Amino acid sequence: MHYVLSNPEAILRLGLEHLTVAFGAVLIALLVGLPLGVAAAKLRWLELPALTVAGLLYLVPSLALFAFLIPLLGLGVRTAIVGLSIYSLLVIMRNVAIGVASVPAPILEAGRGIGMTRRQLFGLVELPLALPLIVAGLRIAAVMTIGIASLAAYIGAGGFGTLIFRGIATADNDLILAGTLPTAALALACDQLLRLLERTVRS
Amino acid sequence: MTEALRLEQVAKRYGASTAVRDATxxxxxxxxxxxxxxxxxxxxxxxxxxxxxxxxTAGRILVEGVDAAAIDAVQLRRRIGYVIQQIGLFPHMTVEDNVSAVLRITGRPRAECRQRAHEMLERVGLPPGEYARRRPAALSGGQQQRVGVARALAADPEVILMDEPFAAVDPLIRKQLQDELARIQRETRKTVVFVTHDLPEAFRLADRIVVFKDGAVVQAGTPEELLFAPATPFVSDYLAESRELLGLHFVRARDFGRPATVERPDLPAEASLLEVLRALAAGRREARTIALGAAPGGNGWLLEPADLVRGIAAAVAPPG
Known part of the structure; x- marks a missing residue:
């Protein structure tokens, strides 16, 4: 804790780096996962392959994934964001797919029956009804990503992981904790924030 | 009389199985x-x-004289009100938004939607001041179904389709809803097509009843025609043996008739409505008026076709 208290600017800078990587990763996962999840819910044939591929990618250890990506994207923030986004993708896509698929058939029929176009049905009925599950997926993805974003430091993307790796290298427990505790705090704060959002969209 | 709807040999097949063979x-x-x-x-x-x-899959449906297949399906549906059995209210919208949804999707101004929704809620007996801002989940089943009816009315369609709208509500509330629907229909003169398996409901509400069997129309006629001029034995058996009408066993037919001197009684004075139906099904009668009495030439009761319809309509179907 000594380090945290005596280096507030460093903590702030690392926190911003950490958030950039995690936020970027979740954002990409959302941008890719949302349409894919909707497609998986709509097109029965796509559901299994899409979730299988996302599931397999999820199983690749993150360090190995970074190693594969470095030749393509180089060291740094870009690789970290792309690499981490792959882990959020499965969770987000799955929750979007389940959320959209779980809208009760009579409600869809009513929407169609009163003359909604496909787009209106999606925007006014399916998406709002799937939203609680989508936000729940987003929350899990964000918390998870903030945790594993510590590894981003290993490939030069900064963040609280920097302190952890430096602490390991110099056998400095205070430094390791200085990286760990803010990461955990960030994850918890993010969890609470999204929980609040989840509750808002649910009511 | 102008035709609001006309179905000509409409059929629906799913692969090898046929759901509707000939709806005309x-x-x-x-x-x-x-x-x-x-x-x-x-x-x-x-x-x-x-x-x-x-x-x-086949056949032709004319809505207000226009071939339904020739119009865009979305446009067609916006001209037709629709109420389904499972209610199908949008759980994330308020009651008001549910009702006005049919207007909002056509891009009408918000104020108009709101006003119209309130009018419709008023019409179905849900004071908007109390109910407009609520979510469907905060309403009883009967109230939810009223909202469903209000939604079907909101766009002021000429035709309203209802698929067993009251099947899931308990008998007492169901009767209330039926009475209200009858009132609304009298007030608005909308064309209503109403699917039900509840025969008393059909007799209570309908001007005309279409009887289906195995995917085809067996008879389309007034309730009286169904009773006194059944097209096939199936129709009379369907009426006489239907589970929904078993309750008529406990209803005295003469309570719906008028006292008269009876020359040749068709049935005993104490006969139930169910016995009358069964006698009709068995073809044991000559005139359209049914005579109830103990002995020829004695005091008895005469039952006109309309009386019988009234009697059947008064019955309450057992819970589905």
Whole structure:
């Protein structure tokens, strides 16, 4: 804790780096996962392959994934964001797919029956009804990503992981904790924030 | 009388199985038409083909004289009100938004939608001040179904389709809803096509009843015609043996008739409505008026066709 208290600017800078990587990763996962999840819910044939591929990618250890990506994207923030986004993708896509698929058939029929176009049905009925599950997926993805974003430091993307790796290298427990505790705090704060959002969209 | 709806040899096949073989009937403007028949007879499928929630495989459907297949399905549905059994209210919208949804999707201004929604809620007996801001989950089943009716009325369609709208509400509330629907229909003169397996409901509400069997229309006629001029034995058996009408066993037929001197009684004075129906099914009568009495030439009761319809309508179907 000594380090945290005596280096507030460093903590702030690392926190911003950490958030950039995690936020970027979740954002990409959302941008890719949302349409894919909707497609998986709509097109029965796509559901299994899409979730299988996302599931397999999820199983690749993150360090190995970074190693594969470095030749393509180089060291740094870009690789970290792309690499981490792959882990959020499965969770987000799955929750979007389940959320959209779980809208009760009579409600869809009513929407169609009163003359909604496909787009209106999606925007006014399916998406709002799937939203609680989508936000729940987003929350899990964000918390998870903030945790594993510590590894981003290993490939030069900064963040609280920097302190952890430096602490390991110099056998400095205070430094390791200085990286760990803010990461955990960030994850918890993010969890609470999204929980609040989840509750808002649910009511 | 102008035709609001006309179905010509409409059919629906799913692969090898046939849901509807031949639906041919028409509904006049302002008429209340009930479609009845045993489960699996294709009545719901037929209803859903009218607004093309289900696309017919064959045949022609004319809505206000226009071929439904020639109009864009979305435009067609916006001209037709729709109430389904499972209510189908949007759980994330307020009651007001549910009702005005049919207007908002056509891009009408918000103020108009709101005003219209309030008018419709008023019409179905839900004071908007109390109910407009609520979510469907905060309403009873009967109230939710009223909202469903209000939504179907909101866009002021000429034709309203209803698929067993009251099947899930308990008998007492159901009767209330039926009375209100009858009142609304009288006030608005909308054409209503109403699918039900509840025969008393059909007799209570309908001007005309279409009887389905195995995916085809067996008879389309007034309640009196069904009773006194059944097209096939199936129709009279369906009426006489239907589970929903078993309660008529406990209803005295003479309570609906008028006292008179009876020359040749068809049935004993204490005969129940069910016995009358069964006698009709068995063909044991000559005139359309049914005579009840103990002995020839004695005091008895005469039952006109309309009395019988009234009697059947008064029965309450057992819970589904």
């Amino acid at each position: 009937f028409s509904v006049a403007e302002g008429e209340f038409c009930a479609i009845v028949g045993p489960s699996g007879c294709g009545k719901t499928t037929t209803l859903k083909m009218i607004n093309r929630v289900i696309e017919p």
